Each structure stands twice: as structure tokens, then as C-alpha cells.
Amino acid sequence: MFQDAKVAVADVIATMTDEEKVDILSGRGLWKTASIARLNIPSVIMTDGTYGVRYSTTQIDAGDDDEDSLQQFLAVVNQDADDDTGMFGTTLPATCFPNGNLIGCSWDYDLTYRMGQALAAECHQMGVQLLLGPGINTRRTPLAGRAYEYYSEDPVINGDLAAALISGLQDHGIGASLKHFACNNSEIDRTNTSSDVSERALREIYLAGFERAIARSAPWTVMSAYNPVNGVQAAENHWLLTQVLRQEWGYDGLVVSDWHAIKDRPVSLAAGTELDMPESKPRKAQLLTALKTGEVDRQAVDAACGRMLDFVRKCLAAKPTVPGADLDRHHALARDIAAESIVLLKNEKAVLPLDPATTKHLLIVGDGAVKPQIQGSGSATTNPYLVDIPLSQIEARAAGRFVVEHLPSPDGTAMEIEAHVARICERARDADAVIVFAENEKGRNGEGNDRDTLDIVAAQNAVIAALAGVTDKLVVVLTMPDAVEMPWLETVHAALACFYPGQGGGEAIARILFGEQNPCGKLSATMPVRIEDIPGWHSYPGEHGRHLYSEGIFVGYRYYDLKKVAPAFPFGHGLSFTTFGYENLAIDASVISPGSSCNVTLTIRNTGMVPGKEIVQIYVRPVAPGLKRPIRELKAFAKIALQPGESRSVTFSLAPRDFQHFDTSRGSWVLQAEAFVIEAAASSRDIRLSQVVPCRSEPLGRPAFTEHSPTSAILGDAAAAETVRAFIAEKLAVSDDEARIITEKIRGSFLGFHESLSWFIGDSISRDDGVKLLSDLNNGTCG
Template identity: 55%
Template sequence: MTWNISDKELAGLLTQMSIEEKVAMVSGHGLWRTVANYRLNIPELLMTDGTYGVRYSIEQIDGAHDADNQLASFLSVVNTDLSTGVDSAFGSTRPATCFPNGSSLACSWDLDLAYELGEALAAECQAFGVNILLGPGVNIRRTPLAGRSYEYYAEDPLLTGDIAAAVISGLQRNGVGASLKHFACNNSEVQRTTMSSVVEERALREIYLAGFERAIRKSDPWTVMSSYNRLNDVQTAEDHWLLTEVLRDEWGYDGVVVSDWHGIKDRPASMNAGNDLDMPESGSRKQELLTAVEDGQVSMETLDRSCLRILKLVRLARNGVKPNAEADFQKHHALSRRMAAESIVLLKNENASLPLLPEKLKRITVVGAAAVEPVIQGSGCATTRPTEVDIPLEEIRKRAPGVDIDYHTVADFEAGGSSEAVALAAVDAADAVLFFANTEVGYDGEGSDRKHLNLHDGQDALIERLSARKSKVVVILATPDAVVMPWADHVAAVLVAFFGGQGAGSAIADVLFGSQNPSGKLTVTFPVQVEDIPGYLTYPGEGNRHIYSEGIHVGYRFYDKRKLTPLFPFGFGLSYTSFEYSNLSVDADRIDASSTITLAFDITNTGSVAGKEIAQVYARPHQPRLIRPIRELKGFAKVSLEPGETKRVEIKIESRDLRYYDPQYRRWLLDAGSLTFEVGASSRDIRLERTVEVEAAALASTVLNVESQPFLVFEHEFARQRFRAFLKQRLDLSDQEADKMLEYCAGSFLGIHKTVAWVAGETISKAEMAAFLDSLNKEMGMTLIKAA
């Protein structure tokens, strides 16, 4: 039912509600609903999990709301073990399309496809009567060990934010709300409800919050979900700086902040911080809030503000309902196949081993349980009961009907005796060996991080063994994130599907046999060894504190700065064709803080088959004022090209996306000077570049005070002249004497005041020098404000 009610009428409802009713309004009802107020005719909302599929638990949603069993019921979902099989893992969950997981979908770099995912999820939510889908998840994939990295999109915030915004728009334009999560720095599952993510402010702003801000600015999600962890020693659900000062005051967000399930530890503190909705229902937390309001610890104004936000959300969601909606699951299965096919990444293709040509093959040996029991998703709250599942082995046989195809498990090669002999003989006789490899099933997921980056169950060793006796071994990977590949130099080809959803089996077969040209590219860096991971030395933390020691140098930023060669770089992916880049132009040679610059360049398909290329634009500052990454992603485009075809590609970049954050000035700033735009096929394959000049304030590298060394004043002529004029006037110096004084000051390692006092005595007091430096900082700040 719709709920047509004006803002004035909503405000009137608040005046009619008792304190108990208001407390109920900002609290969950059961596991998945908001409370309905029948006295005031306020309807409820239904929400459920799903970042890549709708997980609708019949018992939990349609059954009795037994508060005593809620936590046990919730934990049964969180601890879902996919290794036990679909039926036991999902119970009576309603079937829904299991689309490619976040780590897979993002490799498509396709915003239109991400929007289609949002549309499809909305259609299934409408069919199930769900108003809010708890996703997408946009935490940065800081470490490939992280348990929930399979849900998240990338190690880069720009790519993450753009994909999330497209998914959210697809959902919400079709009447279903999104919940952008987990806010913020939920980058590990190790002691996730007590661990504090200790992150310096620059890294927090530029990396970990940037994807959230970008998604909010571009798509305005109806809700944002606070995370379980602490952030810089404050529980995120109770962090006023995060939820009010940043999210609302700086970013202008006016939607509902909802807690992660049982993520609130101090309900009054969370309400004061800006966490509106406490999920799921908790009698003790409701009582805590009621007592706090009655005692004045939480003001009625604060409670009313959250109530009004939730009432507006109820109106928005109820008016988006499509009565009698039906979902086309066959259509969505086809979409799942297409998404998986667009997202598969070809990492190696020695001597054009792929695609396979059935007419030239007599025998194929398929190895690995994942060929018959495909690993399509991670475990935990995001798990979806698929409507159907494409089996890779079956799909391979469909595409090569005249080829003898046999199948063996990893165990066959370890059994000894006749079983092992038969399996090895099959490998020796095969024209190609297709090895379906995977990480540990049922362990990778919510609640625990991976312990290593190896494949599961002796698979690495077996790949080495088989590739030593057979030149054409093709490895197909189903993994949540990056893995190490000690066998990479010895196999013919490597495909990575990540967790590709229910249509991955068909998509993989299409890529193997060439009916689909692979076009996916990595959204994370693959390390050679686990020790190469940024932050490795401080992972996973101790004493309930996890220090993000790499700072702003996350992912490819770290590998570039260290000049460390990865196994495969960010943005990398091969094709069955080749592409040439040429004729780069920019529409401006100079930019400032208000500019939008357009880069245009040609891409030509120089191969013999149609394909898609993902072009990436990076920005490289020449002389940054503060430490910055070598290059950072600032734009991208996916282009479809027929053989021999050339297309002109345009990518627009806003100056706001070229800024860095200065914690001392507490502002986003542009670096003055030269900036090079790099156009590449990956972060390590730059094809074209063009340098422009940036007009911005020339600031000292730090805010000046009496203890600052004098050379900091002389970094910029503006400050130098102001300091010279001050000394000349206060010390009554001639021009020549003033210049000598500056020359003397420039070589001093003492603070500014002590240096001047050494020569001039106490003529200028410390307080007076401090006042001058404050005014200089402000004057430079005014220049900064005008430039920005």
C-alpha cells in the first residue's frame, strides 16, 4: 500500500506520538522490519540482505517474531557454511537470482551493467515485498585476506563509488531503497565488533571515506549502514564525528543511518551520534533509550529528528511499492550469465592457448570439483539461494559435442594405484587440461579472514605437477579476492571469475571457446606473495587495535611507490584481440579548482575479432606539496570495437577529484604546478600522456607557528615577502638589513621566534610572533579559499 502524506502531516504525527512510540519507531521490529504504528496508521518497512542477490528467509520474515530466538536466527545466517550444500545452507530461503559478487562484477568496469543489476534486484525485491535491500557494500579491499572482500568492489575509491552509485540508482529508481555499507573501515573480519581500525585522517578521507562520499553524491542512497568495528577507538555506530559532522554536515546526507545488526553497544550514545535506526529489535536497547530520553541524556529534539527521518523513509519506500509485481527469473539468469561473462579476467594466454577450437581438439580433461559443484558466492549474510546454477562441465560439453571430455577430482591424483594412473593417463592424452581451482569453500566469508592466499586442498601443488607434464594447462579460478600463483609461469592460460554467480558456468564456457571475448580487468592488485600486501606488518592488529600502517598507499598506490612488481597489476586484463591508443588531446592546458577537463583519445581494435577495451585515466602530480601516490585513477571508459574499428573516447574529470586532503588546514586542496594525465590499459601499462598546469594556492607545507623552522616561511614568495615586511617594520631595518636577516634566518634549525630573538633580542615577543604567523596562515588561507 502507498502512504501519501505531506511533510506537514508527518510533523503532525510526531506531536501525537508518545515517547514509547517514538522509541519503537527508531527501533527494529523483529529481525527485518521497522515497527508499524496501527494507532496512527503508520505502515512498516521490510528489509533484507543482499549485495548481489535477495536473501529472503521465510522463517525469519514470514514467521513469528520471537525476540528470544532472534539472535540465534541471525547468527545462523551469518555463519552459513556453503560447503554443506545449497539446501542445508539456505533452508527455506526463497530462491532468487545469485548475481556475480562484488569482486566479480566490478571487473566489468561497466556502469550500465551495474545499473542493470540494481534494476534486477529491485524487480525481485518488489516481487518479494521487500522495501530496502541491505547493500551495496563499498568498503575498500585493503587486504585480499579480508573475509568480506568478495562483496566489495575494488581497492580504489573512485571505481568503488561509481559502481555503487550505478547499482543504487538502478534499485531506487525502481522503488527499492539501498543501504550503503559498512560505514566505515570494516576492512577485516578479525574481531570485527571490537577491533579498532586506526587510520590517519588523510587515508581515512582520501581512501576509506571517498567511495562512500562519491556514491552518496551521485545516487543519494535512502539509508547508510554503520559498521560493527571501532574507528580510531570510537564505535562507528556511536561516532558523532563520522555520522554527523562528516556524513551530514559536510556531505549533506539527509537519509536514515541504520545500524548493522546488533552493532550498537550504547543506544543513547548512538542516537546522539546520529544513528537513527537500531536493528534488529532489542528490548534492552529500547529500554536504555527510553530511560535516556526521560533522564535528559538524549534530547526530545534528537529523538524527534530521527523519528522524522524514518517516517520520511517509510513514505518514500511505501510509495515506491509496485503491487502484484513479478520477477522474470529466466531473464535475470540470462543477465547473470552476461554479467559474469563481462567480468571474467584473462590473466595469461601463452601462445594464444585460448580460445579453444573444438574442431582442432580430440580430448579435454577437466580437473577439480568446482567444475561440477561451482563456487559461485561467498558465505555469510549476503548468501543467496540461486534459482538455478550453470554447471561448468555440462556447459563445456555443450560447446564441444564432438570432443571426448573426461573429468577427475583432485583426490583422483592423490589416490595412488589405478585411480591415479587413470587420471594421469587422461592428462597425458588430452589436448588441453582445464583445471577448476578455488579457495576454501565455506571458510571464505563473513566472520573470518583467510589465513593465506593459496588455493585450497593441495591444488597449487597439483597444478604445478600437471603443468610439468602437460604444456596446455588452463586454470580457471573461483576466488573471493587475489591469490598467489606459484605455478603462474608454467601454465598456458589463467582465467579468474572470482565468485561469478549462478551463470558463471555458462560464462566461463563461452570465454573458453571464444563465443565471448574476455574484457574484464582487475580491480585489485595481485601480489607475488602474501608478504607484499600493503599493511602486512601490522595485519590483523593486536590489543583490539589494527593500525593501517600504509596510510594513503593502498593497493596499486603502494606497489607503485615501492617500485614493487606485482603478480598482476590493478586494471590488468587480456583480450583475444589487441588495442592501440592514439591522438590524446585535452580541452584545456590550465585548470583550477572549478574546472572540468575533457580528455579525448582514439582506441583502435587492431586484432581480428570484436572486443571491448577498458581505458583508464590516471593523474600524476609532478611536485606534490605533501606525500602523494605516484598516480591515482581519475576516470575510465569501456569501449566496444569491431575488428579494425576506431572510436574516439572522451573522459571528463572534475578538479574536485584531483584534490588531496590536508589535515592541518582541514581542507581539500589542489597541488599547484604541473600535472600529467596518463591514459593506460592498466596502472602499469601507460599508453598516452599529457601535462597540464594547475592554478592553485602556493601554500607552505605545514601550518606555521613559532616553533616552525624558518625555511618553511621561505617555501613561497608570498610568505617570504610578508615575513620580510614584518621584520623590517618591527626591527626598523633597512632593505639591505632585512635581506641579511632573511639570509640568516633561512639557515637556522631553531624555531622562527628563537631564531629572530637570537639576533634581535626580545624586541618581538613570542606572543607577537605567534599573532603574526596566525595572520599569515589566515592570509594564505584566504588565498586558498579564493583558489578553491
């Protein structure tokens, strides 16, 4: 019945029993939706896949045994990417692409789309119909355990790259699940600690990336987060899931819970969560009882079933666009994405790229050269089809032309570490260059576990500091989930930020070290000098079940700019082996007015000697905006490839929202400023060109008067003051002059209207009359 396209979904729902409706709105086991044989409704298979398809045969096949399913689920969440004890034993090999923390540094829509296309091919080959990603929670703090999965601290990058990945998946027949909606920014007691965020910060920062991605790519599903938002579980939050997501944004896809995120199933359904994952017999019983007793509205249940069945039909209709997944081709793509994303943080005296013709002895230090940390830990962890070993890829470049020597990371007792560091320094004296592979402390990141430090391994700090005194070519290659502290930064000559580069990272690193790939990645999150500089550090991770987002809208670079704090490396920073010139900034609008958009055009020129790519960033800086706003905000970007001497004109379109801020007193986006400075930049701290455009602010009605509004505010409005004067004259039966004197006496009062009148005239005017007057003023009905 169901698979007959001529049969309407509403007709299918009309034939369903209450038990079948509850079944279809719940999972079957860990990774499937429920099937109903009587109605020919099949299961949909889903799995994790933020940066790779994690298909476990035992986990996906496990289903009816609750205890077994729970154990399988916990095994997924708690797995460690560094564990060698067989964690991938039942997981099919797949391409482990760079994690979100590095993909974000690509600022590359096309590459991210191609990654989505490759993931779709692997899903089809494994029989997966819904991939649970991308995750785009704002990287509010580098300590967050799942920060490695996410793209950026900025909603523009988050939204645009998410839209690219979603389109790459769904254009090729695989559904995406945009997650985690919303404010999943800490793993500490993540299902109970409330993310307490002002509405303005929600609208401008934390929801904006989701809104942008949904508008540009229409994901088949949105996944709600584990945490409460302002005291209400995200999966049970009517304001978030119905008012904002559906009514304001017009989203018509399916909302699915994060795994076991629902605490009250009837409330979650009423709030807008259609699919409860994974299967939970207690939660199904809750919903069935609520349905039979009328606690939940039958129409709401039927509407949820309708969205669920529409989703199943969409999955059934999707067909693969290629015959199978080419894992070798996907490995090559993983290499390319990593090479396009790795950030050259520092390159003093152009020590990079290394020249194989003049290099005789290259010293490689660190375990990361032979056992690379390619990904983070938790439910997103992928069984890599193949892993490029950095040392092997570097040795391949030597090809007998020079000696490559490797020494492991210092380890052991303090005395043993000291001796090891001394040996490394002794060997470094004979080397033409030294490359140190360094990483953050192991076991301090990943799902369920926020970091408590930004330190790298202490012994690695010691060896880098020691090497700085014995070699004039010291290169540090960093892998990490997010920012780390670099106390040796001023003494090293070059540094690469590789974050988690995926299975092709070893080859990508070698390409950049030897100049085969000109680095073009730029930081998508600010790197602080020290942990105490993190925005909101003073209120992290919260207390008594509440986590106050105390920095408000000033997240990431917005905070560093406002506070004039110098970061280690700013948002948008990334060096190249060539140089770029910015020329001829032109804006096609003479004024920014309500509802208007504009185009920004400039010329980018490669002024160096080698081909390269520049990521051009467009920021908008408001002048005298009224409400406090960030100094500047990213609004558009593009990656431009140029040959030496080549120039290219590039145009960016700025929409009305790019100039607005959210006014909570009016519950809407408004345009208020004297002017805007439109900036073309190489980073948030490297502004190359700028132009001022005047603004014609939109007329804003005054805020509504209440009985608690200060009398001074009411009488500060000329029209309201005249109405109040006439009101006093009528109610007290006094002349206009006498009413004017009374009005002037109470004009400066900070008390409410009725209380102020009472001080001067007693109870001659009732409170009800005063409240009615204010209501008439608000409604414009005063004559």
C-alpha cells in the same frame, strides 16, 4: 494519520509519545522497522542483498523473542556457502548474481544498473522494500573475509558501480543501503578493533567511493560499519556521520546501524545514527532513559524521527515497475554479467579459445567443475534459483563431437594424492587440452573470518605443477574470494580469474573457453605474487585493538607503483581474443588551473579478427606535486564494444577534484603540481598514450603560526619577519637596526618564538605578548 500525505511529518512527530519515538528509531525483530498502529505507521521490510535477495521466512517473521532473534541472526552471519546441511531450508529461491569481487571486473555501469533493476523486481515479488547493499569497502587486503562482497581497491570503480546498482534499485522502487561506512576491512574482532587511518587516506581512498556514490545516486540509506574508526565506533562517530556525511556531503537520507553494531545508543543517535538494527530491548531502554533525563537533545531525537518517517513514506510511495520477477530472464542476466566480468589472465600461444572442430579429447580436472563455488559465506549468501554446472555446460558444447572426461580433485593421504596426480597426468597425455578447476582453501574466507593464506588447495597446486610437464594446452580456471598465489603461473598456458561468478558462472566459463564470448573483464584489484607483497602486510591485522593502516594513501596499485614491486597481475589487467589500438589522444585544456575541468578524447580501434570490448582507463600522474602522491591514479574508465577493424572516439570528463589532493594542514582539497600527465591505458602497467598538461597551482596561504612553530618558519615569511622586527623594536624600545640584529640572531632557531627570544633577551617580552603577535599575524590584523 501518517499515511495521509496531507499530514506533515512534523505534525505526526508532535503527537508521538517518547516511547513511540524510541520505537520508531529501532527495528522490530531482525528485519523490520517498528510499526505504530495508533498513527497508522507501517513496518518496512528489509533484508541482505549485496548480490541476491536473501529472504528467510523464519528470520523475517521472527521478532519479539529476543533469544530466538539472536539465534536467527547468528545463523545468518555464520552460514557457510559450501554447507550442504539445509542452510537454505527457509530461504526463498532468488537469483544469485556474481559477487562484488567479479562484478568489479566488469567495469560496466549499464550491466550493474540492470542487475539492480532485476534485484528490485525480486524484492517487490517478496515484499522487501529495502535491500541492504551494495557494499563498497575498499579491498585494502585480499585477506579480508568480506572482500568478496566488494568491488575494488579503487574508489572510482567502487563509487561508479555502487551508483549504478543503487540507481537500478531505487529507479524501480526499492531502497538501497550503501555500506559499510567506513573502513570495514577486516573480520578479526571486527566490532572492537579500531581502523586507525590518517585523514588524508580516509578522504582520498576510504571515503571517496562513498562520496562519489552518494553524489551520483542518493541512496535512501547509508549503513555504518561495525568497527571503530580512529578509536570511535563508526555508528557513534560524529565526525564521520554528521560532519562529513551530512554537513560536508549534504546527505539527507537515513543512517542505519549494522546489526548490533551500536554499543551506546544515546551516543550513536547524537552522532547521527537514526535507525538501530535489529531490535534490542536494552538499547531501546537506554535511549528512552536518556530522552526522559535530557541526556539526549529532544530536537535531535525529533530530527531523527523525521528522517525515519520520510524514509517510511518513500518506501510506501514506491511501486513496482514490472508485474513480477522473471527468474529465467534474471538467470540469463547473471550468465551475461559473469561472462562480461571473467578475466583472462594469461593466454600463451593463444591456446584459448578451444576449437570444438579440432578437439577430440578434453580432460576436466577438479571438483569445482561439478560442484562450483559460486558465492562467499555470511549474511550475503543467497539461495540460488538455479546453478549452471561447468562440466554440464562444457559437455553441451561437445554434443558428440569430442569426448569430455572428468576426474575429481586429488584428496586423501599424501600417498593417495600422489597416486591420484599420477593418474591425472596419465590421462592428460591422451587429451588435446586439460582444464583444471581450482579454488582457495575452503573455510578460510567469509564474514567473521579473514583468510590467513593466499594459497589454493595444496593438492590442486600439486596437480597443476605436475600437468605442466605432460600437456601443451593447460588451462586453469580459478574461483576465489580475492587474489591467490599462483606458484605454477609460468608453466601453465592459460588462466581465467572467475572470483565468485554466481549461479550463471558455469555457462559463462564455457562461453569463454570455446570463444562464444570474447573475455573483456579486467582486474579491479591487484594480484600480488606472494602474501608478503600485500600493502600494509607488516601491520595486519593489528595489535591490542588497533589496526594501523600503515600504507596510508598507497593502497593497491598505488603501493606497487611507488615501491616498484612487480605484481603477478596489475590493476586493470585483462586479455582478449582480439587486440586494440589507442590513437589520437587530445585534451581540450592547455593548463590545469584551480576549479578547471577538462575533456580527454582518444580513438580506440579493434585491430584484431573478432569482435571485442576494451576497458579504457584514464589515469592522472602529477609532476612535482609537493606532498607525496601516488605515481598515477585512476580517474575515469569506459567499456567500448568494437567489431574487427572498427574504431570509435570516446571522451572522458575530468573534474577539478581529479587533480587535487587532500591537505590535512588546511583541511581542504588543493591543487598543487607543476604539471599533470594524463594517461590512456589498458592497465595500470600498460600505458598506451600520454600527454603533459601544465598546472597553475592555486595560491595557498601559509599554515597558521603557533607558539610552538619554529622561529625559522615564522621569520621565513618576509611579511611576518618585518612585523616581528617592528614588534621587537617597540617592546624593547630599541632602534630598527638593533631590532634587525636581534631578529637575525633568532632567525635560524628551531625552537618556538618565545623560547628563542628568551635565549637572547631574557624575559623582557612576555609570552602573552608573543602569543598575541602570532594571533594577529594569523588573522592579518598586524599593521
